[in-house]
Amino acid sequence: MSMTLVLLAWAGNTVRTAVEARLGQEPRSFPQREREFSVNVLTLTPQTIVPELTVYGELRSQRMLDLRSATGGIVRDASAALVEGGAVSAGQFLLRIDPVEAEAALARIRADVQDAQAELRDAERALVLGQDELAAARAQAALRDQALARADDLQARGVGTTAAVEDAELAASSAAASVLTRRQSIASAEARIDQATTRLARVQIDLAEAERNLAETEISAAFDGTLSDVTISPGGRVTANELFARLVDPTALEVAFRVSTSQYARLLDPAGNLTDAPVTVALDASGVNLTALGRITREGASVGTGQTGRQLFAQIDSAPGFRPGDFVTVRIAEPALDNVALLPATAVGSDQMLLTVDEGDRLQPVPVDVLRRQGDDVIIAAAGLAGLTVVMERSPLLGAGIKVRPIRPGVLAEQAVPQMISLDADRRARLIAYVSEGRMPDDVKARIIAQLEQDQVSSETVERLESRMGS
Structure with missing residues (x-):
């Protein structure tokens, strides 16, 4: 019992001495390093850009004729082309009504x-x-x-x-x-x-x-075209002025589309007249894009009940594969803008500000004037902004004064050669002890300890471990 009491007293004194020594030590401090963010940047270059307005419209035929019977009677003869989708030429016989009367x-x-x-x-x-x-x-x-x-x-x-x-x-x-x-x-x-x-x-x-x-008991085609909505056949009876088919010219096409009032204002010349701006019509048909070119020819006389903006019409020059009724995408070339720049939409914040990189690789906000938005890009006025390095993608982590590492597009980032340093015995022991006591997987611990046991150790690895030890 006496020996047990002596051992307990000795153990307690040892613990007390260790605690006092621990409490008496000065806190360790490690140098803190400023955090840098890698950002994609580009150099702002003024240029002349033709903005492109994208809307949606419907194809129509400029020549469409309702085929009606001027007199009533029984259809005696009918052309074989008098069917849905039948192609006819100008003057071709279509049908004959019984001419006895x-x-x-x-x-x-x-x-x-x-x-x-x-x-x-x-x-x-x-x-x-x-x-x-x-x-x-x-x-x-x-x-x-x-x-x-x-x-x-x-x-x-x-x-x-x-x-x-x-x-x-x-x-x-x-x-x-x-x-x-x-x-x-x-x-x-x-x-x-x-x-x-x-x-x-x-x-x-x-x-x-x-x-x-x-x-008039014999009806012929007025022009080259295709028949639709055919409702008559030989032996049937028609009444006077009855619509029995429609003749559509599939080559004389135009597209009708609607733009907002602000978009319409950008298509006017200084005299207030609508310009014949060029348009590109595209139809995505099962992955095959059909395109055609044309020009704006006229505008609607009125807005229409329950409608907004303006309705415009563009004549299409040549449109193989297109048919009236197709829903197409219309891209309109607006008047060219001088001294502007094209940037990703992510480069401009909701406050209409750009983040630029100064000579010290720190961010500085710059106000800009957004002139157009085109899909994922924006067109800004570049007056006084030529040569600035602009951040392409903003994030909540970026702001004024933050240090960044610029990455320019099209240039491969050079692989930085890690700097190797030598460690003294105490520093190496502290690092190995920290890794051994850390909550890392065993294979990771073994790999890092193997690196620390080398004569030369990467400075990046040492700084990263010491920053964690001091946090």
Whole structure:
């Protein structure tokens, strides 16, 4: 028991001495190193850029014709191309409606034309006869006047009688009345000719209409195109003005798209007129991109109920593979901007600031004016910013005054050769003890201890371990 008590007292004194020695030691301090961040940078270079506006639109055909039947009836014949998607050429026969009724109406009108022509000829002959009768009546009246003059002369010489003069006057008066009657007959004949001419004109109009009705029983294509919405076939019946197909020209295409008011304002010239800006139309068809070029031609007359912005139309030059109704992407080339720069959108913060790297590799914020946003990039005004080194990707860890390690695009980072240093025995022992007591995997401990036991040790490894020991 005495020996046990002595051993316990000795152990307690040893523990107390160790604790006092530990408490009496000065705290170890290790030099702290400023943390650096690697950032991707680029040099800002002013240039002239043509901004590109991206919108979406729908293709339309500039030539689209509704095929309608002018007359009703049964379809007697139809072209083999009169099907959905059938390709036809200008003047090609499409269908024929039963022309029996139109032919009968045309025959009746032709008979009426013959009657009117005969009536006109009869009236003209009557006028000629009336003119001859008027000439005869005037000749007879002239003879009666001469007889009256002789009777007056004889009476004046005392040879003739008063009764003879009166008979001559009566005969002259009757001849004058006959001339007046013949003149009235000629006026009636001329009126008859006018009526016959008018009737002939009316029946000729009816004849032209009947011929047109007969011609409209046969329908042909007005231009080269493709048929759609076909609803008729041989033997079917159509009514007057019934829509039985549409003829679409797939080569004369235009795209209709809508832009915002601010985007529309950028497409105006100094006079306020819409410019014929070039456009590129793209259609992603199962991974195969179809593209076509065109130019803006006009704008919509009104905004439309429930719509915003402006509707524009662009004519497409050549668009193989495109069809009306396709939903396409439209890229519009805006007027060029001078003295600007193109940067990734991540380079500009929400406060419209850039982070630049000064000569000491420290960050400095610089305000910028964002002119356009194009997808993942922005176009900024580069006045006074030429040659600045700009951080391409901002993060919450970056701010004014922070030291960075710039990494320029296109340049491979040189592998830094680790600096090797020699360790004294105490420093090496402290590091090995720290690694051995640390919470690292055994294989990692073995690898680091093997490095520390070498004559030359990487300064980066030593600094990293000592920074952790001092934290």
